[in-house]
Amino acid sequence: MREAKESSALSASAPRALWRVLAPWLALLLLLAVPPFVWPQSWLLAYLAQTATMIVFALSYNLLLGETGLLSFGHAAYSGLGALAAAQVFNRIGVPLALLPLVGGIGGVLCGVPFGFISTRRAGTAFAMITLGLGELVAAAAWTLPDWFGGEAGVAIDRASGVPLGSWSFGPAREAYALIAVWCLLACAAMFALSRTPLMRLANAVRDNPVRAAAIGCYPRRIRHGVVVMSAFFAGIAGTLALINVELVSTESVGMLRSGAVLIATVIGGTAAFCGPVAGAVVLTFFSVAVASVTRAWLFYLGLFFIVVVAMSPDGLAGFAQRFMARVAAHGWRRCAAAYWWGTAAALLWTVAVVLAVQWAYAAQFGASDGAAFDVPGVPSWIIASPLYFGAMIFVLATLGALAAHYARRAQALLMSPRSSATATAGASR
Template sequence: MNPRILPIGTLCLGAAILAGLPWLLSTGLLNAAIQMLIAALFASAFNVVCGQAGMLSFGHAAYFGVGAFATVHAMNAVGGAGIVPTPLLPLAGALGGLLVGVIAGWFSTQRTGTYFAMITLAIAELLHSIAPHIKSVFGGEAGVSSMRMPSMGLSFGSTAEVYYLTLAWVLASLVLLYLYTRTPVGRLALGLRENRHRLAFLGYDVHRLSVLVFTVSAMFSGIAGGLQVISNEAANYVLFESTLSAAAVLNTYIGGVGTFLGPALGAALMTFFGYAVSDLTQSWLLYQGILFVVVMMFMPQGLAGLFSGTAVLWRRFGALRLLPMAASFVAASVLLAAGTAFVVEMLRRLFSRDYRALLGADSSTAWPPVPLYGVDWAPGAWLTWAVPLVLLGVGLALARIARQRLQGLLDQPSAQTDAPHAP
């Protein structure tokens, strides 16, 4: 069987599943799916600069925001009829991202490394600072709002129609980004990451190449911003905030900065994580940070590297030999997550303002019980803190067992190879 058939089949299956989501999800979850698609495109555009060219940008929200405002003004043009039909509005975002990307890229790529990162951050912060004061363009504190107009026989008034428009643009953009990676410019971008001095020695204009790569990334970031405006029908200067740039960095590295679809996977999962966990706890940003640290320490290739590595082990050793190690790893992850969540939620409640007020009002009890997971836990009781300690201890033990089993599997082939040569 051709090994290329499996990835193509997987992508087609993924596209088919995405196309069927409007029949499976509620309106609220479908809106979350739209945000997942937009975040996936933004992370993939950011990966053009960071993952492929090795230029870490801390201010990519600038081009996302510029694309958003270019789109909302295109929607309001001609008396609200729009410059182009609604399905083509992301082209305005692409144009805005491209123009600003050329200018910002020419300045920022004059330097490399930390200096490049700081310049990109400064450009984004500059836009974030001046946007509230240029009300004719950015609308001030209120921002700029608009409405989706009917076009091509579609009203674009339903969430499903907006979802399919977003899906079509995201899939088309990902295909174009993949084709870009196969071009000579895309191949040379890898040289920027590996050894830009050698590229210059070979006669290439490194600065011009860097500007070109930066512009491609900014253009597709503008498309993502345009899709955001089509979904929300509004744009505000908060789109230039550093939190959006940080989210792109976080999503890309969690998904896998060295792979093409890794950033899209990381962005989709982290966006869903935010929607799901933010309704359950106020500490969801802390959990995101913990997850990022864990991935960087133990999975430097990201989630995509984890999946590809698991597939390699599956083909090499088979399911039966891999199952005990995988079971230990899954059980360890669940126990460690449960123990960590217990400690974080208990501490959050203990240090909350409501608990301090309760502690001061009730003088008869030194430490009132804390309700958590349907149980009232006494903060001063040893059992309260023994539960997370047991969860964390057993989880660490299972993680060590899983690592030993994996190492044992990896050592077996070498042992079998060396056996015939033993005296």
């Protein structure tokens, strides 16, 4: 009887485990495939192409940071140099555009082999500083070698001039986006398979305890070097996807801003889960494209969001989602609803208060154009322009947010109380 119950429980938990594995992939597929058919505007295709590029770039970076514990400040060098090699090969030899990301990946590997050999001589902070120096070296070389890097103009390509794939010339934005989306899915699947290999298990061992890994016959430096080369390969693919999207690779592609952007995306999403950098890439692209098109304060909002995520959930958005699902599975949705509803209300109220304060400050500093979003029908403009108006509104919203946060903490305390835990355990056993 007991064995029958255990087998039925295992059979019931198997579909749940399968759904947890497939859900992120289905979400990624829907994100890349559905919007172009619903809203086929060119700006949406450009936004999704940037998102797909950043997803591959962030996942390649997580091979270093999440899997091997290597903090790099020069990861953009691999993507930029890979894209530059792909552009030169495309212009001089005429490789088919559908195979150009593979050329960019090989270019990233050719840069990753010597750079990885130099940087992996040390680990920890020394590795980060070496990658910082290598990144600055590449950025300086981009300006001192204009014949290869193109100088200020960069190196441009005409993607429609390559060998067509059937009836596809990849000149239209929709065809180019389809190629980028397919390569994004292929690269994500390849990195997912790579993360399940024994090599990555050795990389995890080197990350957690390199001395013990060396004691069992592993060579930590060789493992680190191998992971750097593989990460450079996928970073070169990401850089080439960006090249296909904008048809240009410039000195900004190897700069520190791009290296910092991929670091922020990976940390926001979370390094412990494979899908974490994917979520971080989507969030970063949303800020840099959607929010930047509305206000010039988007960098302020991105920095504030980054601080909040690191302070409240050090393991990123993926870690927060895992804790949320575990708590709901342990206590039930009904018991968790009050805490999460009040917490969501507090977050929304505080977000609106911060946005009002920042937008008012930017409007006062840079002109009324940044405060146009505050026009309220039926309210005189002199009231909207008054600091007292915004001060009172921000105070009310912040107070309501604090009250909602108080109720959220009370609901969470009741949820985590021993009596509630015992009740939930008894319900689960039944």
